[in-house]
Amino acid sequence: MAPEMLHPDSAPSQDAALLSVRNLTAGYGKREAISDVTLHVGRGEIVSLLGHNGAGKTTLLKSLFGLLKATSGEVEFDGRACAGRSHSQNVRAGMSFTPAEAAVFPDLSVTDNLDLGAFTITDSAVRKDRLDKVLATFPLLRERQQQLAGTLSGGEQRMLSIGIALMSGPRLMLLDEPSLGLTPALAQRVLERIRELALFDGVSVLVVEQSVRVALRVSDRAYFLRTGKIILEEPAEVALSRGHWWDLF
Numbered sequence: 001m002a003p004e005m006l007h008p009d010s011a012p013s014q015d016a017a018l019l020s021v022r023n024l025t026a027g028y029g030k031r032e033a034i035s036d037v038t039l040h041v042g043r044g045e046i047v048s049l050l051g052h053n054g055a056g057k058t059t060l061l062k063s064l065f066g067l068l069k070a071t072s073g074e075v076e077f078d079g080r081a082c083a084g085r086s087h088s089q090n091v092r093a094g095m096s097f098t099p100a101e102a103a104v105f106p107d108l109s110v111t112d113n114l115d116l117g118a119f120t121i122t123d124s125a126v127r128k129d130r131l132d133k134v135l136a137t138f139p140l141l142r143e144r145q146q147q148l149a150g151t152l153s154g155g156e157q158r159m160l161s162i163g164i165a166l167m168s169g170p171r172l173m174l175l176d177e178p179s180l181g182l183t184p185a186l187a188q189r190v191l192e193r194i195r196e197l198a199l200f201d202g203v204s205v206l207v208v209e210q211s212v213r214v215a216l217r218v219s220d221r222a223y224f225l226r227t228g229k230i231i232l233e234e235p236a237e238v239a240l241s242r243g244h245w246w247d248l249f
């Protein structure tokens, strides 16, 4: 008999997942924007969250990061309940959130913005290593290190906001439309970098993208959200083989 049959309670739960969400419901005032959402993200796994405009994708990311209080449900990060944590507590625990709109400190230089992203890191060698990696991913930022972030172009601010997230060395990246405003070549580079982080550093990613095909190509698995509810979960390659997704939206 298998050992887990003898000791059912000691069998590892399927929550070897880094992020585990159960029956999460959240909204604005009396209006529910996500209902009963259950999902998980494994270690080193890239999961995309797909759905039409207003389906609740951003709401879900904000709720996971502690920017919006859930009405009910459970969220576990790395085996610990984290619903109700503030976003700075979540950053310290290893989460990052990059909103769809560029989130930078406009009156600070590019370097100072990146430095703020590493506010949880005390080891200066680690900060320098992270900075080198971010500047290697976005060489354009290297040329603009002293420029005020508010004077960067939209696409440059987008790169900076992703760079800020990378500086914290997250174990789970919540990315809301990371390729928004970027040229296709740069979007490709960002997604490749995300793939490398997952593959080589074991970073987990929950990513929202408008382009289903782009998202699925970089993901391991996908959830489809319709009017606040998860209607389908599939391996990315199965979803890709459909060729069209209009019936899911």
Ligand SMILES: Nc1ncnc2c1ncn2[C@@H]1O[C@H](COP(=O)(O)OP(=O)(O)OP(=O)(O)O)[C@@H](O)[C@H]1O
Binding pocket: 028, 033, 051, 052, 053, 054, 055, 056, 057, 058, 059, 060
């Ligand atoms: N601050 C807010 N106050 C009230 N309602 C909101 C607020 N933010 C979002 N909503 C509503 O919640 C629902 C889900 O919005 P959400 O931004 O999560 O959608 P989304 O899937 O990210 O859409 P998009 O693809 O357009 O970014 C929508 O009906 C939206 O109008």
Ligand SMILES: [Mg+2]
Binding pocket: 057, 058, 059, 100, 176
């Ligand atoms: Mg959104």
